[in-house]
Amino acid sequence: MGTQIKDVVIKPDAPNTLLLEKHADYIAAYGSKKDDYEYTLSEYLRMSGIYWGLTVMDLMSQLHRMNRDEIIDFIKASQHECGGISASVGHDPHLLYTLSAVQGRLDAVDVDKAVQFVLSCMNFDGGFGCRPGSESHAGQIYCCTGFLSITGQLQQVNADLLGWWLCERQLPSGGLNGRPEKVRHPHTLTDFITSLPTFIYTVGIESLGTPGEIDTRFSFCAVATLALLGRLDAVDVDKAVQFVLSCMNFDGGFGCRPGSESHAGQIYCCTGFLSITGQLQQVNADLLGWWLCERQLPSGGLNGRPEKLPDVCYSWWVLAALKIISRIHWIDKAKLRTFILACQDEETGGFADRPGDMVDPFHTLFGVAGLSLLGDEQIKAVNPVFCMPEEVLQRIGLHTDLLT
Amino acid sequence: MHGRVKVKSTAQQEEEKRKEREKKLKVYLTVRDAIFKKRSNSELDEEALQLTQQLLASNPDFATLWNYRREILLQLETVKEEEEMQKLYETELLFIESCLKVNPKSYGSWYHRGWVASRLLRPDWQRELGLCDRCLSLDDRNFHCWDYRRLVVKVSGVSVEQELQFTDRLIGSNFSNYSSWHYRSTLLPLLHPQPASDPASACQKHTHTHTPPTVSPQMHGHRVCEEQLLKEYELVQNAVFTDPNDQSAWFYYRWLLGRAEREELISCVYVSREGERVAVAFSKPVNVVSLMLVLDGQPQQVEWRSVHPRLRHSPVWLCELPPGSISDINNEHNLTVHWPEKHTHRDCALYTGRMESWCRESATDQELFRSELSVEKTSVLQSELQSCTQLLELEPQNKWCLLTIILLMRALDPLGHEKETLTHFQMLKEVDPMRSSYYSDLCSKFMIENTILKMEYAEVRVFSLSDKNLSTLCHLDQLLLVTHINLCSNQLVKLPLQFAMLHCLEVLEADDNAIENLDGLYNLPKLEEVSLKNNQISKISDLSPLATCPKLTRLDLRGNPVTKTADIQAELAELLPSLTDLLL
Ligand SMILES: [Zn+2]
Numbered sequence: 001m002g003t004q005i006k007d008v009v010i011k012p013d014a015p016n017t018l019l020l021e022k023h024a025d026y027i028a029a030y031g032s033k034k035d036d037y038e039y040t041l042s043e044y045l046r047m048s049g050i051y052w053g054l055t056v057m058d059l060m061s062q063l064h065r066m067n068r069d070e071i072i073d074f075i076k077a078s079q080h081e082c083g084g085i086s087a088s089v090g091h092d093p094h095l096l097y098t099l100s101a102v103q104g105r106l107d108a109v110d111v112d113k114a115v116q117f118v119l120s121c122m123n124f125d126g127g128f129g130c131r132p133g134s135e136s137h138a139g140q141i142y143c144c145t146g147f148l149s150i151t152g153q154l155q156q157v158n159a160d161l162l163g164w165w166l167c168e169r170q171l172p173s174g175g176l177n178g179r180p181e182k183v184r185h186p187h188t189l190t191d192f193i194t195s196l197p198t199f200i201y202t203v204g205i206e207s208l209g210t211p212g213e214i215d216t217r218f219s220f221c222a223v224a225t226l227a228l229l230g231r232l233d234a235v236d237v238d239k240a241v242q243f244v245l246s247c248m249n250f251d252g253g254f255g256c257r258p259g260s261e262s263h264a265g266q267i268y269c270c271t272g273f274l275s276i277t278g279q280l281q282q283v284n285a286d287l288l289g290w291w292l293c294e295r296q297l298p299s300g301g302l303n304g305r306p307e308k309l310p311d312v313c314y315s316w317w318v319l320a321a322l323k324i325i326s327r328i329h330w331i332d333k334a335k336l337r338t339f340i341l342a343c344q345d346e347e348t349g350g351f352a353d354r355p356g357d358m359v360d361p362f363h364t365l366f367g368v369a370g371l372s373l374l375g376d377e378q379i380k381a382v383n384p385v386f387c388m389p390e391e392v393l394q395r396i397g398l399h400t401d402l403l404t
Numbered sequence: 405m406h407g408r409v410k411v412k413s414t415a416q417q418e419e420e421k422r423k424e425r426e427k428k429l430k431v432y433l434t435v436r437d438a439i440f441k442k443r444s445n446s447e448l449d450e451e452a453l454q455l456t457q458q459l460l461a462s463n464p465d466f467a468t469l470w471n472y473r474r475e476i477l478l479q480l481e482t483v484k485e486e487e488e489m490q491k492l493y494e495t496e497l498l499f500i501e502s503c504l505k506v507n508p509k510s511y512g513s514w515y516h517r518g519w520v521a522s523r524l525l526r527p528d529w530q531r532e533l534g535l536c537d538r539c540l541s542l543d544d545r546n547f548h549c550w551d552y553r554r555l556v557v558k559v560s561g562v563s564v565e566q567e568l569q570f571t572d573r574l575i576g577s578n579f580s581n582y583s584s585w586h587y588r589s590t591l592l593p594l595l596h597p598q599p600a601s602d603p604a605s606a607c608q609k610h611t612h613t614h615t616p617p618t619v620s621p622q623m624h625g626h627r628v629c630e631e632q633l634l635k636e637y638e639l640v641q642n643a644v645f646t647d648p649n650d651q652s653a654w655f656y657y658r659w660l661l662g663r664a665e666r667e668e669l670i671s672c673v674y675v676s677r678e679g680e681r682v683a684v685a686f687s688k689p690v691n692v693v694s695l696m697l698v699l700d701g702q703p704q705q706v707e708w709r710s711v712h713p714r715l716r717h718s719p720v721w722l723c724e725l726p727p728g729s730i731s732d733i734n735n736e737h738n739l740t741v742h743w744p745e746k747h748t749h750r751d752c753a754l755y756t757g758r759m760e761s762w763c764r765e766s767a768t769d770q771e772l773f774r775s776e777l778s779v780e781k782t783s784v785l786q787s788e789l790q791s792c793t794q795l796l797e798l799e800p801q802n803k804w805c806l807l808t809i810i811l812l813m814r815a816l817d818p819l820g821h822e823k824e825t826l827t828h829f830q831m832l833k834e835v836d837p838m839r840s841s842y843y844s845d846l847c848s849k850f851m852i853e854n855t856i857l858k859m860e861y862a863e864v865r866v867f868s869l870s871d872k873n874l875s876t877l878c879h880l881d882q883l884l885l886v887t888h889i890n891l892c893s894n895q896l897v898k899l900p901l902q903f904a905m906l907h908c909l910e911v912l913e914a915d916d917n918a919i920e921n922l923d924g925l926y927n928l929p930k931l932e933e934v935s936l937k938n939n940q941i942s943k944i945s946d947l948s949p950l951a952t953c954p955k956l957t958r959l960d961l962r963g964n965p966v967t968k969t970a971d972i973q974a975e976l977a978e979l980l981p982s983l984t985d986l987l988l
Contacts, residue, residue, distance in 0.1 A: 005649075037425040040432060043466075250589035250659040259554050261547050261586045281689040281717040286849070287662075293842050294651065305545070306582040306651050311406065330842040345410070358408040404715060404901045 006309050007297040008354050014342035018371065018378060022349030023364055024062040027053045030361055049361050056365040058389050059372060059380045216254055219244050220269035223276045224386060227398060237277050244270050245282055252287030264295060264304035268317040271324040272385045280403045285325040292322050293330035300335030301354070311353045312343045312363045315370030316387070323373055323384040325403045333374050340367050340374075435459055443472055448479035457499060464503045464510035474519060481523075490525045497521070501535065508539060514548045518555055529560035544574065544581050564595045579643040582652040589659055596632035628660075634784055636660055641791055644804070648795060654804040661811050672764035672884055673741050673752040674907065677733060679929055680725040682706075683907045684741050684750075685764075685884050689717035696742040699729060711904040712926050719881035720905040733757060760908075762885060785816050803836040810850075818854055825850060844875040844895070856882050865908070870894070880905045887930070892916050897940070899924040914939070915960075920946065927952045938963035944975050951979050958985040 030053060042049070057063045219240055246258045247270065253262025254270035267288070274280045295302040295318045301310025302318045315336060322328040342355045343363070350359030351367030365387075372382040381390040385400045393400065413421070439455045453476055456469040477496070481489055497520055503513045521532055536553040539546060557567060568591045574584040628636070637660060643653035672685040682697065697704045704725060710718035730737050736756050742749040752763040789812040796805045806828050813821035829847040833840040851872045856879060859867055866888045874894035880902040883889070888911045896917040903924025910930045915937035922941070925934070931953040941947065942965040950956055959980065961967055967988045969975070976986060 037429040037432065040429055249586060251586070251655055255547070256551060259587075259590050260551050261583050263547060278716055286846070287658075290842060291655070293839050296838055298838075305547075306655070307545070307580065309407075327842075327845075330839060330845070332838040335838065352410070353406050356410055357406075358410050360405045362405055 005297065006303075006307060007299050008301065008310060010299055010339065010342045010355055014355055015344040015346050016338065016341050018341060018376065019344050019346065019349060020060050020062075020378060022344075022346070023351070023368065024057065024060055024065050024349070026345075026349030026359065027057055027361060027364060028062075028065050052361040052365040055388060056361070056368050058392070059365075059368050059382055060378075061380060216244055216247050216256055216266050216273065217269045220273040220276075223273055227276050228386070228396070241274070241277055241279050241282075244273050245279075248284075251291045252284040252289075253291055262291065262305070264292070264302070264314050264317040264321065267292070268321045271321045275324050275385045275401045278401055280325070280401060283325055283403065285327065285403055289322060289325055289327035289330055292318050293327070296331045296336065300332065300337075300339035302331070302336065302339075309354065310339060312340055312351050312370070313353065313366040315340050316366035316373075319370050319373045320384040320387070323402065328373065337371065337374050337376075340370055343367060432459065439469065439472070448476045450476075450480075452476055460503060460512075461499075461506065464507050464513045467512050470512045470516045473516070477520075477523070486525050489523075493520050493524050504539065508543060508546055509548055511548065514552050518552060521556075522559070527560075529556050532556045533560075533562075540574075544578065545583050547583070550583055550587070564591050567591055568595060575639070575643070579646055580650040580652055582655070585652045585656040589656065592628045592632060592636070596629045633660060637784065637788055641788070645791075645795060648799045648802050648805060651804065654808060657808055658811065661808075661815060668746050669748055669765065670741060670743055670750040671881075672762060673739065673750045674760070674762040674884060675730070675737075675739055675752055675754050676760040677730055677754070678759060680727065680730050681907075681929065682723050682725065682739065682741070683884060684721050685881055685905075686719045686721075687765075689715075689719050690721075691717050692721055692743060692745075694744060695721060695723075696744060697723065697725075698740040698742065699725065700738055704729070711907070712901045712924070714923075715901055715904075718902075718905070720884060720907065722907070730754060733759070764885075782816060785812055788812055789816065801835045803832055806832050806835070814850060818850070819857060822854055841875070844873065848872070848874040848876050849878050852877070852879050859886075866890075870913075877903065884908065887911070889913070897921070901926070904928065922946060922949050925949045925953060929954065931956055933958040935960040936964065937961075940964065941966045944969060944972065944979065947976070947979060954982060956980060956982050958987075959983055960987040962987050 030049070054063070054066065057066055223237060223240070244254070247254045247256070247260065247266070249255060249262045251262050253264075254266045255261050255263060256266055260266075271280070271283060271288075274282060294306070295304065295314065297303060297310050299310055301312070302314040303310050304314045304317060319328060319331070319336070322330060339355075340351070343351045343353070343357075344367070345352060345359045348359060349364075350361070351363040352359045353363050368379055369382045369387055372379040373384060382388070383390050383393050383400055384402070386393060386398075435455055435458050439452065439459070442449075442452050442455070453473060456473050459466060460469050460473075473496075477492070480492065484492070497517065500513055500517045500520065503510065504517075507513065517532075521527055521529075533553070533556055536549055536556065539549040540553075543549075556562075568588065571584045571588045571591065574581055575588070636656075640653050640657045640660065643650070644657070647653075667687060668690065669687050670684060671687050672683075674683040674685075675681070684692075684695065686692070691710075693708050695708050697706050706723040706725060708721050708723050710716065711720050711722060712718070734756055737754040739752045739754065740749055741752075750763060750765075752761055754761040789809065792805055792809050792812060796802065796809060799805060810825050810828050810832075813825055818825075826847070829843055832843045836843070851874065852869065855867060855869050865886050867883055867886045868890040870890050870892040872894060874891065874896055877891075877896065877900060880900075883906050885908050886906055887908050889906065889909060891912075891914040893916040896914065896919055898919060898921035899914070901924050904926040906928065908930055909928050911933045912925075912931065913935045915935055916939075918940050919936060920940040920942065922936075925931070926949045932955050934950070934956065935958075937960050941961065944966060946966065950959070959976075966972065972988060973986070976983065
């Protein structure tokens with residue numbers, strides 16, 4: 001008896017060259033079928049979709065091919081429902097989704113107009129005040145600042161307002177104990193910065209005893225956003241670091257919350273977090289690196305946990321984490337490249353999670369970003385912590401720590 | 405987005421599907437718009453519960469709708485009787501269960517379930533545990549469910565002991581369940597912690613229920629008492645003999661064989677009259693700008709720096725004493741380095757007539773690199789090794805078994821087993837070529853450890869590691885006192901930043917490697933001779949770190965691409981003016 005290794009077989013006729021043109025076509029056309037049922041169902045992550053699309057296009061030096069009109073239409077469609085701009089109409093915190101959507105794609109004049117509008121909106125939009133915190137929102141803010149940086153529009157963000165918003169997301173939500181408490185709204189950046197570590201800590205504690213949606217992904221998104229805004233230095237993140245470290249496991253990996261099983265996605269977030277906060281020496285790099293390189297299966301693909309199938313998005317989560325802890329050479333790069341390339345769809349462009357599955361922008365970004373980490377020279381160098389082009393981070397003067 | 409197989413279909417099938425999707429879309433949009441309208445009108449009623457239910461049933465990741473439901477339920481709490489609410493929440497739980505059946509991995513559904521369960525007038529945690537059992541019986545790796553289960557366990561006060569039995573049961577029915585082994589690793593240190601002072605003393609049994617660790621057990625020692633450790637070995641043996649290719653038990657095995665983290669302490673203080681320098685080594689990388697130095701009873705104003713500006717955390721820190729403090733060789737001095745945060749310190753005496761002095765922790769190999777089992781129990785490790793060797797005879801290609809044998813040998817007697825260890829590493833690279841770089845690095849680490857042990861026993865300051873297939877350097881903090889190092893004929897590609905910790909180094913020989921980066925040859929005050937024959941140094945700028953080594957007189961660069969550079973003599977004369985002996 002013996003365990004059958006879960007894996008896929010790569011067919012001999014699977015794609016083995018990088019189809020950049022097709023991927024650019026695929027991303028450029030994505031979202032053109034707005035009346036599609038599946039597309040509508042994924043509305044709740046639309047802004048992430050735009051971030052994925054923009055990042056991958058930038059990595060492929062195809063940013064100019066993004067369909068400007070398409071995105072303008074998207075924003076217009078959002079406008080007519082609620083009178084102001086709101087991203088996916090009716091969804092919770094959409095102001096920043098929109099802020100970034102607008103700033104991400106439009107030229108200077110349009111951006112200015114839109115920013116004016118959005119910011120004036122913010123003054124009276126109580127709607128974005130009292131929603132229960134949720135990790136995906138922190139993720140979205142990160143997507144937003146990320147792609148504002150890509151498009152060189154980061155200076156457009158009002159850091160005070162963004163900080164305020166972030167802080168509000170982070171505060172323990174009333175929903176957990178049933179008393180929707182009105183949280184303090186720090187109106188200045190200083191207020192925000194001083195309240196942040198306490199807050200992250202509170203969240204850490206809270207998640208030990210109550211059903212918190214918060215986890216280490218959130219920790220990553222919070223510090224990544226602050227770093228992109230250039231506001232990290234002012235923050236004492238010791239307690240946030242303690243929370244992340246309390247999620248470290250017997251295998252050197254990290255989970256969502258203390259006690260949660262290691263998962264490559266969380267490991268990416270936690271090593272990224274520790275990189276941004278300058279605490280990478282806390283990682284047991286040899287043990288974690290072993291666990292990570294054991295994610296590689298005979299097909300060359302990487303899985304996210306033991307005994308799981310390989311998946312292109314893990315070529316990002318696992319590989320980026322290995323890069324952060326300086327052990328990327330522990331996997332077989334050539335075989336991984338073969339696997340990633342086999343996940344391309346030759347007809348439609350784009351990458352799927354596994355060969356023969358349906359493609360999507362998420363796996364397309366992480367497929368391309370993974371190939372970049374593997375050193376593909378047709379793609380711009382990607383930063384392993386922020387998943388953005390290195391040149392963008394250089395432009396905003398953000399240096400990334402890797403384990404030495 | 406995951407696992408959706410692309411299927412080819414005919415034009416007619418496509419058309420039918422398109423029509424069906426169009427119909428579904430219409431319904432979806434109608435309901436969605438109705439919901440948004442009600443919400444914008446702040447209508448928090450049961451009709452809205454109905455509508456959101458329709459969409460969430462098929463799209464449970466639509467987080468906003470769960471938010472809306474919670475708002476509604478909270479509103480209803482203010483107008484309805486408690487019993488009525490209890491019923492409403494019961495219905496809500498049934499609804500969530502149906503959502504979980506459709507999508508057992510939706511963050512939104514699990515979060516909402518925890519919220520609803522805690523709103524109940526009479527929470528029924530047994531039922532929640534039952535739900536987890538059913539869910540895990542369908543997919544025993546669903547981490548959402550595992551996390552929810554941990555939450556229920558915590559809230560309802562299930563004891564750690566019961567939970568350990570739960571993992572016994574799961575592991576007993578299927579060894580190949582990484583999630584259970586993981587859970588076990590979090591429970592054991594709580595239930596059977598290793599007494600802090602005496603690792604070999606009897607196990608104390610702790611029955612924590614409500615005190616979750618605020619720091620991960622992995623972070624502070626993470627260790628399990630010896631008696632329990634031995635039982636765990638037995639369990640793992642059962643698992644690996646049943647299914648030698650299942651990685652879960654092997655990962656767990658490696659954890660059991662792991663060492664406790666060494667305490668944070670000052671492992672060495674070194675002082676030199678020349679340059680009036682002090683170097684302090686720690687048991688792990690630290691950032692200690694607040695270190696305090698007392699010389700002959702007087703606190704000194706010194707500036708601490710890590711060995712390299714790019715290492716914010718380093719196991720070795722340096723400072724210079726005020727000029728004239730210790731320069732006179734006829735004076736005796738007593739030095740104390742205090743580490744206030746850790747309430748620890750180390751003294752060092754510098755006698756008359758001596759140019760340098762040091763005081764180091766007398767660490768044995770046991771403490772440095774070996775297993776933490778007490779000596780009496782090595783018989784147990786011995787029998788572990790025997791059974792793994794038996795298993796390897798049955799499964800000669802089994803990489804997990806090979807690696808574990810190596811680890812057991814190291815735990816028992818690293819020097820005595822060196823030869824076999826090397827053979828096993830060779831085999832590992834053959835049976836698992838994908839990870840050969842990992843095995844090379846691990847083997848390098850073990851070879852360096854062995855050489856450090858030999859050096860310790862011989863009490864010399866010469867470190868020789870030539871022709872050992874080294875692919876990487878580590879433990880360089882242990883080499884603070886080394887004056888001569890020989891790294892010739894290995895596969896090194898760089899001298900990493902940590903190399904700057906070899907503060908006493910005078911002679912470096914690293915011929916016949918593939919070194920292209922010398923970043924670690926930084927600020928080495930005593931370095932005089934560097935031999936780098938037959939390496940891959942290609943640019944003059946690659947040599948610039950050497951400019952920080954003031955005593956460098958001899959440099960051998962023969963057989964490096966850089967020697968082809970035009971004007972190299974002149975450029976090097978400018979970069980390294982102290983050189984008297986340059987070989988190109
Ligand atoms: Zn995926």
